[in-house]
Amino acid sequence: MVKLLFIVAWRNFYRDKLTSLIQLSGLVIGIACFILIQLYVDHQKSFNSQFTAAKDIYRINLIRDENKPQAATPLRLSKELTSNFQQINDATRVSDGGVSVKHLQGVYAEKSLFVDRNYFEFFDFELIEGDVLTALNAPDSLILHEDTAVKYFSRSQGIIGKRLTINGKEHQVTGVIKKSNTPHTMPLTLVLPIESYFSLLPSQAWQERWNYNATVTFAKIDNESAIDNLTRLVSDYYDQRAKGSSSFKTNRVVIEPLLDIYLDNVTTYSLTPPGSAVMVTIFSVISFMILVLACVNFTNLSTAAAMRRGKDVGVRKALGASKNQLITQYLVEAILLTALATLIAVLTVKLALPAFNTLMNVEINLTFSLLSSAQLFGLAIFVGIVAGSYPAFYLSNLSPAHVLKGLVATSKSGVLLRQSLIVLQFGIAAFLVVTSLIVNWQMQYVKNMPQGFDRENVIIVSRGADIFNAFKIQAVRHPDVISTTMSHTVPTKPTRTSNIVRPSNDITNEIWVGSNPVSFDFFQTFGIKLLSGRDFSKAYTNDVYEENKNDWQASTGKLIINQSLATTLGWSPEEAIDQMVTLGGGGDDGLHNHQIIAVVEDSHYINAKNAIPPMIYVLSGQPQDLSLRWTAIRFKAGTSLQSIKDMEQVWLGLNGSLAFKYDWLTDLFSASYRNENQQTSLLNVFTFLAIAVTAIGLFGLAAFNTQRRVKEIAVRKVLGASTAQLCFMLVNQFSSLVVLANVIALPVAYFLMRDWLNGFIYRIDMPYSAYLLSALFSLIIAYVTVMVIAVKAASAKPVDSLSCE
Amino acid sequence: MITFNNISRSFIGDEVETVAIDNMSLTINKGEFLSILGPSGCGKSTLLNVLGMLDSIDQGGFSFIGHQVDQCSEKQRAELRKQHIGFIFQSFNLIDELTVEQNIELPLYYHKVPKEERKRLVDKVLQRVDIAHRRKHLPAKLSGGQQQRVAIARAIVTQPDLILADEPTGNLDSKNSEQVMGLLQELNQEGSTIVMVTHAPEHVCYGTRVLELLDGKVLKDESVQQETLAADLTEVACG
Numbered sequence A: 001m002v003k004l005l006f007i008v009a010w011r012n013f014y015r016d017k018l019t020s021l022i023q024l025s026g027l028v029i030g031i032a033c034f035i036l037i038q039l040y041v042d043h044q045k046s047f048n049s050q051f052t053a054a055k056d057i058y059r060i061n062l063i064r065d066e067n068k069p070q071a072a073t074p075l076r077l078s079k080e081l082t083s084n085f086q087q088i089n090d091a092t093r094v095s096d097g098g099v100s101v102k103h104l105q106g107v108y109a110e111k112s113l114f115v116d117r118n119y120f121e122f123f124d125f126e127l128i129e130g131d132v133l134t135a136l137n138a139p140d141s142l143i144l145h146e147d148t149a150v151k152y153f154s155r156s157q158g159i160i161g162k163r164l165t166i167n168g169k170e171h172q173v174t175g176v177i178k179k180s181n182t183p184h185t186m187p188l189t190l191v192l193p194i195e196s197y198f199s200l201l202p203s204q205a206w207q208e209r210w211n212y213n214a215t216v217t218f219a220k221i222d223n224e225s226a227i228d229n230l231t232r233l234v235s236d237y238y239d240q241r242a243k244g245s246s247s248f249k250t251n252r253v254v255i256e257p258l259l260d261i262y263l264d265n266v267t268t269y270s271l272t273p274p275g276s277a278v279m280v281t282i283f284s285v286i287s288f289m290i291l292v293l294a295c296v297n298f299t300n301l302s303t304a305a306a307m308r309r310g311k312d313v314g315v316r317k318a319l320g321a322s323k324n325q326l327i328t329q330y331l332v333e334a335i336l337l338t339a340l341a342t343l344i345a346v347l348t349v350k351l352a353l354p355a356f357n358t359l360m361n362v363e364i365n366l367t368f369s370l371l372s373s374a375q376l377f378g379l380a381i382f383v384g385i386v387a388g389s390y391p392a393f394y395l396s397n398l399s400p401a402h403v404l405k406g407l408v409a410t411s412k413s414g415v416l417l418r419q420s421l422i423v424l425q426f427g428i429a430a431f432l433v434v435t436s437l438i439v440n441w442q443m444q445y446v447k448n449m450p451q452g453f454d455r456e457n458v459i460i461v462s463r464g465a466d467i468f469n470a471f472k473i474q475a476v477r478h479p480d481v482i483s484t485t486m487s488h489t490v491p492t493k494p495t496r497t498s499n500i501v502r503p504s505n506d507i508t509n510e511i512w513v514g515s516n517p518v519s520f521d522f523f524q525t526f527g528i529k530l531l532s533g534r535d536f537s538k539a540y541t542n543d544v545y546e547e548n549k550n551d552w553q554a555s556t557g558k559l560i561i562n563q564s565l566a567t568t569l570g571w572s573p574e575e576a577i578d579q580m581v582t583l584g585g586g587g588d589d590g591l592h593n594h595q596i597i598a599v600v601e602d603s604h605y606i607n608a609k610n611a612i613p614p615m616i617y618v619l620s621g622q623p624q625d626l627s628l629r630w631t632a633i634r635f636k637a638g639t640s641l642q643s644i645k646d647m648e649q650v651w652l653g654l655n656g657s658l659a660f661k662y663d664w665l666t667d668l669f670s671a672s673y674r675n676e677n678q679q680t681s682l683l684n685v686f687t688f689l690a691i692a693v694t695a696i697g698l699f700g701l702a703a704f705n706t707q708r709r710v711k712e713i714a715v716r717k718v719l720g721a722s723t724a725q726l727c728f729m730l731v732n733q734f735s736s737l738v739v740l741a742n743v744i745a746l747p748v749a750y751f752l753m754r755d756w757l758n759g760f761i762y763r764i765d766m767p768y769s770a771y772l773l774s775a776l777f778s779l780i781i782a783y784v785t786v787m788v789i790a791v792k793a794a795s796a797k798p799v800d801s802l803s804c805e
Numbered sequence B: 001m002i003t004f005n006n007i008s009r010s011f012i013g014d015e016v017e018t019v020a021i022d023n024m025s026l027t028i029n030k031g032e033f034l035s036i037l038g039p040s041g042c043g044k045s046t047l048l049n050v051l052g053m054l055d056s057i058d059q060g061g062f063s064f065i066g067h068q069v070d071q072c073s074e075k076q077r078a079e080l081r082k083q084h085i086g087f088i089f090q091s092f093n094l095i096d097e098l099t100v101e102q103n104i105e106l107p108l109y110y111h112k113v114p115k116e117e118r119k120r121l122v123d124k125v126l127q128r129v130d131i132a133h134r135r136k137h138l139p140a141k142l143s144g145g146q147q148q149r150v151a152i153a154r155a156i157v158t159q160p161d162l163i164l165a166d167e168p169t170g171n172l173d174s175k176n177s178e179q180v181m182g183l184l185q186e187l188n189q190e191g192s193t194i195v196m197v198t199h200a201p202e203h204v205c206y207g208t209r210v211l212e213l214l215d216g217k218v219l220k221d222e223s224v225q226q227e228t229l230a231a232d233l234t235e236v237a238c239g
């Protein structure tokens, strides 16, 4: 009996080859997308789950005034937490920074984490060699990740005790961390004891400062219910101590679970770039939509094919088959088909994963456990039942009399169902088309909008304050170098320091501004245009910014401000020149007046998702004075790699242990949009697939409908209808449905996109053309799909269809 | 009206080539009612399809009211068909989703007849075939005879010069058959040229001429006289 079920299922599959193949391919695409996105979503949610204590670990973030939360906290916070709050079992600090590694002949720029000794009690990485209990004990210990170990020693084993010179000091390898296959939010850099970090500080006193935020603090709290109360207590404690030392009025903390930090893209200064929880949700929704589309195809075609199956039902009923037996037969057929589709889908996913991993910059593997196989099996059965139950019950309910009269195919409810399903499919497709159009346009806009600086032909080199003056003299002699400068921050990176500007006639009016200390030639090197006034110049001795801590009023230095600040102060670029403004007054520094000598155009720091803050630029006399961090070199357009090699030679000639690590400004710029780019391309891919599934479904239904109407088409032709008229008739039956689908879907898309666009500071106006395009596009898709069939049917010779009586 | 000059039409099947019309010459004059008889597979339907330009010919000359059909393009033939020919099929071939009225109106629509005029013509022809009381019905709700009368109405509503009927009574009982045949005879008497394929020799007497085919060739071609008929088909009662 069971065997017969399978045989009949196979024969039916084989008999309706076209329909079955269309159903199958729709299901394959739907299920493959679903599996792929689920893998991705699981991956995104699995960050940090490898750590044994992950559930009890929290990151302490600070919120000061109305600013976004930040992960950077004072160095002393962890000590304060463990000694003053009983519910906090333990705390640890992780700071990051750049180091120069000298090995054999080379000097390499590396990133490093500086961690407390109990680091591995929080983050229990598996070590290939070394002992987690002692690895961080010695001040010169060094722990490598597998890849870094291979980079320096060409192997990952037997290197305990090997030496590397880091920032001029010898370190001994005490452990090698094994590469983990589940993702986490710890950068794969060198790991050094936190003492090494203290030695980089300008003064040891900074370790004790409440307003110097230089480390990420993690705490272990095993009582989850205490978090709310603890947040309040720690906030108050922190607020009391931080208040006097900075200009912020409120200081709060957030205690954030370690498992949540990857998908938190609001908090700044995370150790690794975050993912996006919104996108993960959107992709889950899309994966369900595509699966629904695939189920709809199946249901639609099955009920359409019911006419042919109708006779089958009549005969079986006459032979004494019960309704339940028929339902079983049809459900088994549906489940078998989905099982087959799932199998093919898994293979497809396996093949598509490498491309997907490259696109999304992740490492997802398809592994088969008992659980995942059971899930897949469940998925197949579930989809089979969802997609197959309507046709099963519909078919088993047919009365043989109806079948003989040929009333099945035109049954009102069947037609209505098929039509609503088409509306649903095209609604989803139109929705996705509008969404991805608008997302693409907005992203395009943000990337291409004027950034206020010229990112071509500039390289950014990290550090180098000690050698900068000598370097500049030699560098500008190079025929391909236009200019070079140093600054505290550069476009594409955040402005780290802030200051308060007050109009000198209204001292109580505090304007928070970003501050970028620079050396000469900054504006020329970055191509930031002066709107009025003059650049900093050696010809004027008072340009250099110097705060006089003994007599604040005696501080000197000229200011260049950006246009936003000029506007905020109520001046045109010309009016701002020679005006005096007052700085300082935050915390323990006094007020001091400075003259504005120029207004420059607004330029983006970080990226265009962030608003341009009002900015001041001050001149650092010597690079070390105002801790300038980045060297920038502008080359002539089309310079060769050799010029950069030449720069490296000059650099290393001045300091042999300082790595010349450079990035093109254009690369830094694109990197700041990497997440958006990835997600936009993923959205595009899935929109395309959703459209493909929809088109496949429509194709199947149109093929079926047309097949049903071949005779009618022939008759009409004999009566004088032209081929064009017939095509129009065949295509037209779907166009009102497609229009209806758009009418339903587009308002939904409108409201969602309005909110999404409102989240951007720099945004396009709602592009109504996207809605028009999507409506047009879905009509065209429908027309083309149906036309393929219609043309064939309508241009066939009428005798062929009429003679088969 | 129609001249066939050594017409041939054959079908190339998987293994054998079937000659459906074999070197046939034939003239059909205006006002004739030609009945075609012959055993199954002798080429009757093929001949009718060729006449109606639904099917092409392999060789020979075919002229239709002065047009050299064998030299016409597919498009020109479709136009000729549209302007001059009405079809009646054995299985009626009404469109299920359209009402009686709409079915009849359809060819007028394709002829781009204005709406008012369409209504007038449809009304007229509905009366003519005596089916006006069913005008709003769907074909599925009608008897076979009624459906065929609708099909005839649809074939004549454009006032074609030539009506082609392939076994118009093939699916009907004798009473309905007689009704349909009577209708065709009336149309002929009013001036329409009719070519009809039939399996029933007793229906020959409604026409004016009879053609007997065998294996794609004309076996017999004679005009119908009420007297000769009476002699030939003594058993058959003729109206």
Ligand SMILES: Nc1ncnc2c1ncn2[C@@H]1O[C@H](COP(=O)(O)OP(=O)(O)OP(=O)(O)O)[C@@H](O)[C@H]1O
Pocket (backbone or CB within 6 Å): A803, B011, B012, B013, B018, B019, B020, B038, B039, B040, B041, B042, B043, B044, B045, B046, B047
């Ligand atoms: N499309 C076709 N392809 C191949 N052979 C065909 C085709 N149409 C007709 N034939 C063959 O041509 C011959 C004549 O067919 P036709 O339909 O004209 O016969 P008929 O006289 O109408 O028969 P019946 O009385 O059974 O309707 C037959 O042998 C038939 O098999």
Ligand SMILES: [Mg+2]
Pocket (backbone or CB within 6 Å): B044, B045, B046
């Ligand atoms: Mg025939």
